[in-house]
Amino acid sequence: MGAALELYGSLGVVAGFFQTAYLVAAFGLSGLLLTRGLRERELPPILLGLNLLLAMGLGYVLLSIGVVATELGDGTPPGWVAPLIAGGYATTTAGLIAALVFTYRVFRPGQPLALAFVSLASFGMCLGWVITGQSGGFTNPSFRGIGISLLLGSMLATNFWVASEPLAYYWRMRRRMRIGLAEPIVVERFLLWGAGSLARALMIILGPIAEYAIEYTDAAGGILLAQFVLVAASLLGLFTSVAYWLTFYPTEGYRSWVSRRFASVAAPVGEQDKRPDRHSA
Numbered sequence: 034m035g036a037a038l039e040l041y042g043s044l045g046v047v048a049g050f051f052q053t054a055y056l057v058a059a060f061g062l063s064g065l066l067l068t069r070g071l072r073e074r075e076l077p078p079i080l081l082g083l084n085l086l087l088a089m090g091l092g093y094v095l096l097s098i099g100v101v102a103t104e105l106g107d108g109t110p111p112g113w114v115a116p117l118i119a120g121g122y123a124t125t126t127a128g129l130i131a132a133l134v135f136t137y138r139v140f141r142p143g144q145p146l147a148l149a150f151v152s153l154a155s156f157g158m159c160l161g162w163v164i165t166g167q168s169g170g171f172t173n174p175s176f177r178g179i180g181i182s183l184l185l186g187s188m189l190a191t192n193f194w195v196a197s198e199p200l201a202y203y204w205r206m207r208r209r210m211r212i213g214l215a216e217p218i219v220v221e222r223f224l225l226w227g228a229g230s231l232a233r234a235l236m237i238i239l240g241p242i243a244e245y246a247i248e249y250t251d252a253a254g255g256i257l258l259a260q261f262v263l264v265a266a267s268l269l270g271l272f273t274s275v276a277y278w279l280t281f282y283p284t285e286g287y288r289s290w291v292s293r294r295f296a297s298v299a300a301p302v303g304e305q306d307k308r309p310d311r312h313s314a
Contacts, residue, residue: 051267052097058274059089062281080135085277088128089233093270095121100240103174115171122165122184126158129191132230140198150194157187176241185237192234200227210295217295218288222280229276232269239266 063085070078099117133151141147161184165171170181203223209215243262250258279287 048263048267051264051271055267055270055274056090056094058278059085059093062274062278063090066281077135077139080131080138083131084128084135086128087124088132089270089273092121092123092125092128095124097121100174114174118174119162119166119171122162122171125188126162126184129158129188130155132195133191136195136198140202154187154191154194157183158191161185161187176244185241189234189237192230192237196227196230196234198227199223199230203227217291218283220295221291222283225276225280229273229280232273232276236266236269236273239269 063082065082066078066085067082070076070080070082095117099114099121102117103114133154137144137147137151161180161182164180165178165184166180168178168180170178175181176185200223203220206215206220206223210217210220239262243258246258283291
């Protein structure tokens with residue numbers, strides 16, 4: 034604990050608060066989605082619940098403990114780091130595979146190219162995990178090497194694809210909203226899901242960037258960089274959890290704010306485009 038306070042200072046307390054909120058939202062939302070999916074026997078909520086539980090929840094917790102234990106060496110029992118890091122990456126991989134399958138079923142069902150991407154990204158994560166383990170990458174965690182590069186690269190590609198599909202749909206739904214064919218809150222949900230997934234993608238690249246950048250800094254700069262990465266990751270995680278929560282359980286206040294925001298461009302749902310027919314004259 035003393036080493037943690039020395040490294041992160043008061044920013045560690047703030048980041049800890051953000052991370053707690055992030056994890057509460059991740060575990061809470063996963064429980065709601067899994068319960069709904071199992072009760073209604075629907076696969077999409079189950080896939081989303083598994084993604085949140087495994088990738089955002091358990092995977093994040095295991096990796097965070099393993100990384101902090103490696104950096105601080107603060108009384109962690111010998112031999113615990115490798116299982117923590119390996120387990121964190123394994124559960125995160127399982128959660129991201131669930132996200133891939135969900136995105137394929139919802140946005141690109143039956144499309145061969147999308148199915149090929151799901152298969153390739155899933156295989157890349159699994160193969161990267163195996164290579165990293167065989168090369169000792171879990172015992173001495175680092176972002177260098179073929180295995181970890183393949184693992185993180187596949188995770189990054191997964192999150193970008195999971196983000197790009199709802200964001201692309203968001204822009205299509207905005208056009209429909211202008212002629213009364215979509216509710217503003219429905220359009221907003223696509224934006225929230227895409228933005229949250231994009232934030233998760235950014236979280237993946239923080240570690241490698243920090244590891245490479247720290248080589249060109251002194252001890253004081255390294256501490257400052259560690260603090261920045263911790264706070265940035267915590268803020269991105271908090272943003273992701275809030276975005277995902279509002280995607281599925283928007284509050285009345287948020288609904289009202291969205292309606293006011295789109296008031297100037299959204300036509301009432303069900304109302305046809307009332308522009309004069311150019312042939313009517």
